[in-house]
Amino acid sequence: MKLTASLTSPYARKIRILLAEKQIPCELVVDSPWETATSVPALNPLGKVPVLETDDGEAFFDSPVIAGFLEALDIPPHFIPQAGMPAVRVRQTEALADGILDAAVLAYLETLRPAEARLQSSIDRQHDKINRALARLESQLTGEFFHDDRISLADVAVGCALEYLDLRAPGLDWRAHYPRLKAFLAQIGERDSFVSTRPPA
Ligand SMILES: N[C@@H](CCC(=O)N[C@@H](CS)C(=O)NCC(=O)O)C(=O)O
Numbered sequence: 001m002k003l004t005a006s007l008t009s010p011y012a013r014k015i016r017i018l019l020a021e022k023q024i025p026c027e028l029v030v031d032s033p034w035e036t037a038t039s040v041p042a043l044n045p046l047g048k049v050p051v052l053e054t055d056d057g058e059a060f061f062d063s064p065v066i067a068g069f070l071e072a073l074d075i076p077p078h079f080i081p082q083a084g085m086p087a088v089r090v091r092q093t094e095a096l097a098d099g100i101l102d103a104a105v106l107a108y109l110e111t112l113r114p115a116e117a118r119l120q121s122s123i124d125r126q127h128d129k130i131n132r133a134l135a136r137l138e139s140q141l142t143g144e145f146f147h148d149d150r151i152s153l154a155d156v157a158v159g160c161a162l163e164y165l166d167l168r169a170p171g172l173d174w175r176a177h178y179p180r181l182k183a184f185l186a187q188i189g190e191r192d193s194f195v196s197t198r199p200p201a
Contacts, residue, residue, distance in 0.1 A: 016197040021151075079156065138179075141180045
């Protein structure tokens, strides 16, 4: 199996964490879709990472689909409940965390524009989405993990989203407003799978 990813992609990091937790051997091919020499569009017409290629040559994207593929391999520990509402709820939390990423990426790209072309209202709009999503996550977190008493894809996705905010939107200072999320990240961030996939400084 081969995973094409950039080292800073939080979507790809979700998958790298699942691979590490499940101890699934997988070659990591570092490729940034923003570079002109990228091979990503040949694998994923949308030109985005992560892409996972199976040994049979099938390519899967995007990260929720790849997470589903890894679960379908039936290699423990499992990160998505087998079926029914528990699986839907884990996926819902993953969607909320991924939505934070989508908003953070858009806000970050806006900050890269020259000052005279930058739309502060666009950045504010994305930051509002992030804050509403963080408030929802803060209210949903009543124990150590988001669902049941064991780690799931929901926890991995939220952990990746929070650390991505640290990387690309440090000015948001989310820890000052969301103490449960702060404690959550302090704990989950110590797992080997998180430490070994942290983006380079
Ligand atoms: N929904 C996708 C999002 C993937 C995504 O946006 N990846 C970024 C890297 S963080 C990317 O490849 N962007 C390149 C582009 O938008 O052209 C997923 O979950 O895999």
